[in-house]
Amino acid sequence: MTNKRTGHVLLGINALVLGYLPAAWKTPLLKKDAFIDPDYWANIGKAAERGTLDAIFLADGPLLGDPAYDANPIRLEPTVNWGHVAAETSHVGLVATASSTFNDPFELAERFLSFDHQTGGRAAWNVVTTRGVPAARNFGIPDVPLRDDRYERANEFVDVVRALWESAATGRDVHFHGDFFDIDGRLRVPPSKQGRPIIFQAGGSPQGRELAGRAAEGVFAAELTKNQAIEHYRLVKGFARSNGRSPDEIKILPGLLLSLGSTEEEARRRSDELHDAGPASYSIGWLSQAIGVDASKLELDEPFPEEVLGPLDDTQTFLGSIGFRESIITQIRKTNPTVRDYLKQTRYTGSGHAGFVGTPEQLADHIEDWFHAGAIDGFNLQPDRLIDGLDVIVDELVPILRKRGLYRHQYETQTLREHFQAASPTPAF
Amino acid sequence: MTKPYLALGLAGPHLVELTTSPSLLSRWDALPLAFSVLGIDRIDGSAPAPVTLASSAAGATLAGSTKHGRFLIAATPQRDHPYNIARRVASLSHLSGGRSGLLIGVRDAYAPEGPKDAPAWGGAGLGGGAPLNAQTAYDTARAVRALEQSWPYDSIIGNRETGILVEANRIVHVDIDNSFSIAGPLNAPEPETGASVIAWYAEAPADAPPVDDNNPIDLVLGGSGSVPIVVLGDEPPAGAFAGVVLRAGIEQSVNDLLSAAERWLADGFAPTSLGGPLRAALNLPAPEPLPSTARPAFPVPQPHVSL
Numbered sequence: 001m002t003n004k005r006t007g008h009v010l011l012g013i014n015a016l017v018l019g020y021l022p023a024a025w026k027t028p029l030l031k032k033d034a035f036i037d038p039d040y041w042a043n044i045g046k047a048a049e050r051g052t053l054d055a056i057f058l059a060d061g062p063l064l065g066d067p068a069y070d071a072n073p074i075r076l077e078p079t080v081n082w083g084h085v086a087a088e089t090s091h092v093g094l095v096a097t098a099s100s101t102f103n104d105p106f107e108l109a110e111r112f113l114s115f116d117h118q119t120g121g122r123a124a125w126n127v128v129t130t131r132g133v134p135a136a137r138n139f140g141i142p143d144v145p146l147r148d149d150r151y152e153r154a155n156e157f158v159d160v161v162r163a164l165w166e167s168a169a170t171g172r173d174v175h176f177h178g179d180f181f182d183i184d185g186r187l188r189v190p191p192s193k194q195g196r197p198i199i200f201q202a203g204g205s206p207q208g209r210e211l212a213g214r215a216a217e218g219v220f221a222a223e224l225t226k227n228q229a230i231e232h233y234r235l236v237k238g239f240a241r242s243n244g245r246s247p248d249e250i251k252i253l254p255g256l257l258l259s260l261g262s263t264e265e266e267a268r269r270r271s272d273e274l275h276d277a278g279p280a281s282y283s284i285g286w287l288s289q290a291i292g293v294d295a296s297k298l299e300l301d302e303p304f305p306e307e308v309l310g311p312l313d314d315t316q317t318f319l320g321s322i323g324f325r326e327s328i329i330t331q332i333r334k335t336n337p338t339v340r341d342y343l344k345q346t347r348y349t350g351s352g353h354a355g356f357v358g359t360p361e362q363l364a365d366h367i368e369d370w371f372h373a374g375a376i377d378g379f380n381l382q383p384d385r386l387i388d389g390l391d392v393i394v395d396e397l398v399p400i401l402r403k404r405g406l407y408r409h410q411y412e413t414q415t416l417r418e419h420f421q422a423a424s425p426t427p428a429f
Numbered sequence: 430m431t432k433p434y435l436a437l438g439l440a441g442p443h444l445v446e447l448t449t450s451p452s453l454l455s456r457w458d459a460l461p462l463a464f465s466v467l468g469i470d471r472i473d474g475s476a477p478a479p480v481t482l483a484s485s486a487a488g489a490t491l492a493g494s495t496k497h498g499r500f501l502i503a504a505t506p507q508r509d510h511p512y513n514i515a516r517r518v519a520s521l522s523h524l525s526g527g528r529s530g531l532l533i534g535v536r537d538a539y540a541p542e543g544p545k546d547a548p549a550w551g552g553a554g555l556g557g558g559a560p561l562n563a564q565t566a567y568d569t570a571r572a573v574r575a576l577e578q579s580w581p582y583d584s585i586i587g588n589r590e591t592g593i594l595v596e597a598n599r600i601v602h603v604d605i606d607n608s609f610s611i612a613g614p615l616n617a618p619e620p621e622t623g624a625s626v627i628a629w630y631a632e633a634p635a636d637a638p639p640v641d642d643n644n645p646i647d648l649v650l651g652g653s654g655s656v657p658i659v660v661l662g663d664e665p666p667a668g669a670f671a672g673v674v675l676r677a678g679i680e681q682s683v684n685d686l687l688s689a690a691e692r693w694l695a696d697g698f699a700p701t702s703l704g705g706p707l708r709a710a711l712n713l714p715a716p717e718p719l720p721s722t723a724r725p726a727f728p729v730p731q732p733h734v735s736l
Contacts, residue, residue, distance in 0.1 A: 025587060025594050032587025032594070036523040036618060038492070062512055064580070064616040068597035068730035075616040077513075080520040083489025104553040106540055107483075107508040114486035118448060138512045140557045140610035153554070180554040185541035188481050190445060279592060279733035 007424025008407050009371050010378025012055040012095070012253055013048055013393070014220075019385035020257050022070035023277035029387045035071045038084060044386060045085035048092045051394030052411050054419045055093030057126065057220065057380060058082060062102045063135040069279050079115040079123075086119035093122050093416035095200055095218075099130040100157040101150055102139050105181055108157075109164035112197050113189040121193030121415035125161075126200035126220060127211070129154050131319050146316040151207035156180045158199065158215050165196035194415035204232065204323015213239020216250055217420060220380055223254040224327040224354045225334075229375035234429050247426040251377040255353035259384045260360055260392045267357045274384050283343040291325055292318050300340040304332055324353075353382065360396040368406060374427045431669075432699035434463040434711075435690060438658060438676030439683070440470035441481025441539070446683045448482070448490045453683050458495040460690055461700030463672055464530070464707055466650070467491075468503040470679070472534025472630055473651075473658075478679045481539055485517040492525035497704035500525075501628055505534040506549040506565050507542065511572035511609055518625050519577050519617045527622025527706030531573060532650065534630060535566045549608070559608035567638050567646075568608035570627050574645035575603040577624040578719050579614035579726075592733040601723035614726045622706040624716050629654070647713050650674055661689055665697060671711075673698070 017035050018024035025034070034040040048056050058078040065073030078096030086094055096115065098108055108125075116123035129150040136144045144150065156178045163174045167186035176183045201212035202220040212219045213236055221236075223229035237247035259274070261267030287295040293308050309329050312318050318325075337345060346355065356363055370376045383389025401407035413422045439447065444467055447453050457465070468484040470477070484502035491500055502521065504514045514531070521529040543551040547558025549565045559565040584599040595618075603613030629638045629646045631653040638646050650656045657666050658674040661681050665673060675693065677686040694700055701710050708715070 023592075026589045026592075033582075033585050033618075033621070036620075038524045038526070041524070042493070062516065062616070064600070064614050064726070066597050066727045067595045067600075068727060069592055069594055069733060071594060073616065074618070075516075076520040076523060077485075077516040077617075080485055080489045080492075080517050080524065083486055084493035084524045087490055087493025101555070102510070102553075103513065104508040104510075104543075104550070106552065107513075110539070111483040111486060114483035115489075117445075117482065118486050118490045134612070137610075137612035139510060139555060141555060181552070182544065183541055183552070188441065188477055188479060188539055189483070190480050277592070281733075 005372050005374070005424055005427045009367060009376070009401070010054045010251055010253055010420065010423045011398070011407065012057055012093075012378065012380040013044075013053060013390060014057040014059065014255055014380045014382040015044060015386060016059065016072060016382055017074060018071045018387070019389060020072070020382045021274045021278060021384045022072065022282055023274050024385040025071050026277055027385060027387060035074045036076060041081055041085050042088040044390065045089040045092055047390050047394055049089050051398040052408055053092055053394070054378065055095050055124065055416060056082070057095040058097055060097035060099070060128070061130050061135055062099060062138055063132065070282070079111055082123070083115055083118055086122065090120070091122070091411040091414065093124060093419055094119055095124040095126050097126040097128055097202070099135075100127050100154040101130045101144060102135060105157050105160040106164065106183055106185070109161040110187055110189055112161070113165055113168055113187060113192065116192035116194065116197040117190055121417070123192070124198035124200050124218065124416055126202050127154060127158060127216070128202050147205065147318070148207065148316065151205075151211065153180050155211055158211065162215070169195065194417040198416050198420065203321055204326065205321070208323070209236050210239055212236055212250065214243045217417070219250060219252045221252055221254040222321065222323045222327055222353050223375070224331050226370055226373055226375050228327065228330060229254060229370065230373060233375050237426055237429070251420050251423060253378045253380045254376060255382050256379045257353050257355040257382045257384070258363070258389060259357045260363065260389065260397070262359060264358050264362065267359065271357050271384060283346070287343065290320050290328055292320055295339065298339045301338050303336050303338055304342070309333060360392060360400055363397055364400040364404065367401065368404060371406065371424070374429060377423055377426070432697060433670045434672035434701050435693055435698040436463045436656065436672055436674045437465040437686060437690060438469035438674045439465055439467055439686070440475070440677065440679050441468060441478040442679050443677060443683050443686070444468055444482045444487040445480050448487050450683070453687070454494055456687050458498045460498075460687065461694060461703055462498070462690065463701040463710055464499040464501055466501045466503060466532055466674065469532070469674070469676060471503045471538055472505055472532060472536065473632070475538055477538045485521065488521045488529055489524070492521055492529065499528040499707045499710060501530045501532040501626070503532045503534055505537040506559070506569045507537040507561060508540045508550070508552055510550055510553065511569045512576065512611055514569065515573040515576035515615055516617065518573055519615060519620060522620035522622065522625050523617065527620055527708070528704070530626030530628060530707045532628045532630060533566050533570045533573070535563055536561055557610070563636070564639050565608045570629070570645045571607065571643060572603070572605050572609055572611055574624055574627060574716060575605060575719060576611070576613055576615040577619055578716070579603050580618040582619045582621050585618060593730045596730065597727035598725045598729040600726045601719060602726050603719070604724060623708060626707045626711065626713060645716065647708075648711065661686055665693065
């Protein structure tokens with residue numbers, strides 16, 4: 001690249017409740033019910049704000065996975081949780097995930113615009129389509145619609161929501177009659193400081209990327225390798241351009257699973273300890289769901305058989321994320337590990353989302369490298385355990401990035417959209 | 430005769446006014462009120478005001494920016510589903526220390542009706558849906574109550590030796606099959622303060638809830654209930670009531686409402702203790718637990734082994 005990229009990266013924190021590793025709850029730093037403790041959540045917001053971070057994210061789905069060993073499946077409703085955190089913070093962006101499958105677009109539009117109003121224009125809606133039978137059965141249907149149908153619905157859902165947000169500003173009724181929704185009415189919620197919430201799109205399926213290019217201002221991507229990230233970055237920015245938008249109107253932040261330590265050895269030790277403190281059945285269950293194969297039937301000490309790595313028979317009924325699966329298969333093909341080694345490796349290299357185990361200095365190098373390579377606009381950082389992992393990001397990583405001119409010293413903008421606009425422009429490609 | 434408690438009814442514009450004014454918020458928070466209804470005009474048959482907020486969004490702000498004030502959020506199944514309502518109700522209770530509850534309504538003044546054959550929830554386009562009537566609202570209340578109870582709070586044990594965070598076998602399906610079909614469980618535990626208070630609005634006897642054996646309604650507001658609603662400017666009603674909701678019209682301000690509340694609390698109304706859970710403040714009994722026959726949602730957790 002001839003012209004070095006200027007400006008700063010975007011930094012988000014994907015809270016994943018207590019952290020992405022199942023054993024995060026075991027630390028004596030946390031009360032046993034920290035995941036529903038208002039102070040726990042408020043302190044995350046305050047810590048993120050101390051680091052002038054751009055946003056904090058909450059994943060979501062209207063279902064409960066087994067919480068026996070892990071706080072990750074436990075979900076306070078994100079607009080309520082972040083609405084509460086907003087009252088104790090003033091600048092950090094608040095990204096709340098909500099399903100386009102299991103909501104009514106009128107209710108969601110009204111609630112998210114209200115949330116945006118109440119947070120002073122710091123809100124975003126992260127659109128997901130939601131997979132899996134347990135969610136469907138909470139809404140009286142036997143299974144989720146097929147992937148193409150979910151995305152057709154998501155596209156229309158997003159259009160209705162955007163039209164309703166517009167109606168709040170114009171005072172004019174929306175008359176929408178589509179394949180899924182019929183709406184005649186308008187919102188009476190006052191527009192927020194940023195007008196309307198940011199729309200995020202999560203996931204790496206072709207349908208998801210197209211939706212992002214058309215309608216999203218942020219993408220929560222899943223990337224394991226830099227080259228793949230560059231390719232997808234250009235693809236999605238290209239979709240934006242072909243929709244008549246500037247590539248700068250859409251910011252791309254892949255997730256990055258983190259274990260940090262003052263030395264690389266300390267970081268690995270932390271990661272190992274946290275992994276060993278969690279149940280082994282998790283890794284196998286995770287892999288099964290992620291690649292669409294019962295991994296408990298694979299020989300742990302043999303490489304992955306070719307039939308497991310081939311294309312899916314049926315992408316419509318596959319319950320995992322296509323973007324994650326693509327990342328994982330690429331990674332496995334690169335090194336051809338045994339199943340056991342792969343499961344252990346993912347401790348350091350991530351799983352679907354890329355992983356990083358090392359020092360804050362090394363992480364700053366990684367961020368700088370991907371940033372200048374044109375692979376990202378920022379990262380959505382996912383600490384192994386939030387209660388102490390977030391402080392390392394705020395107190396050690398952020399100062400290094402600031403010294404390198406890659407991050408701001410204080411908030412210079414107020415709303416989430418302004419934070420996004422103030423970040424580095426898209427490099428030429 | 431016991432003095433009645435005082436509650437407030439806020440309409441859409443008051444939600445905007447209150448939540449954007451630190452001085453009004455602190456004044457509201459200092460009043461010994463029983464509770465405030467956030468957006469009573471959404472469900473009481475009023476015409477929509479020029480502005481409003483989603484009730485749960487206003488509730489989230491109050492949970493985070495106040496310490497004492499209690500509130501009911503207003504919701505209906507017109508454009509909403511009981512599972513989603515239950516999530517917001519339970520989350521607010523966790524985050525407010527039990528200061529919150531739900532006022533369930535039949536119709537939502539601010540939302541367009543859904544399709545003619547299923548105007549409640551049918552607009553979500555997922556199939557299903559129900560008529561827009563008291564039975565559907567009542568079934569919604571029942572589902573919200575059951576979902577909030579589907580995961581007992583004391584199943585959170587956090588045993589670091591066995592690696593078991595939650596005795597997940599004590600979490601149950603709700604298997605509801607009324608106006609809605611809902612398997613459950615809810616994805617958050619029951620609040621430590623117990624299942625949220627659920628209120629109903631009934632101005633006339635015809636608006637009464639269609640009560641059955643499993644009545645989830647703790648409190649009926651309005652002329653047919655134990656807590657009548659008085660319009661700001663009118664005199665307190667004669668007779669013995671548990672409490673009174675003082676409701677401002679949209680042309681009146683939050684300041685007007687708080688000033689009147691301060692006067693009424695000084696003369697004839699009983700102060701309710703500042704802060705603490707809504708159920709305790711209203712002396713309402715704890716709801717019956719779910720039947721012991723409910724299906725466990727997860728197996729008995731086993732102490733874990735490493736890879």
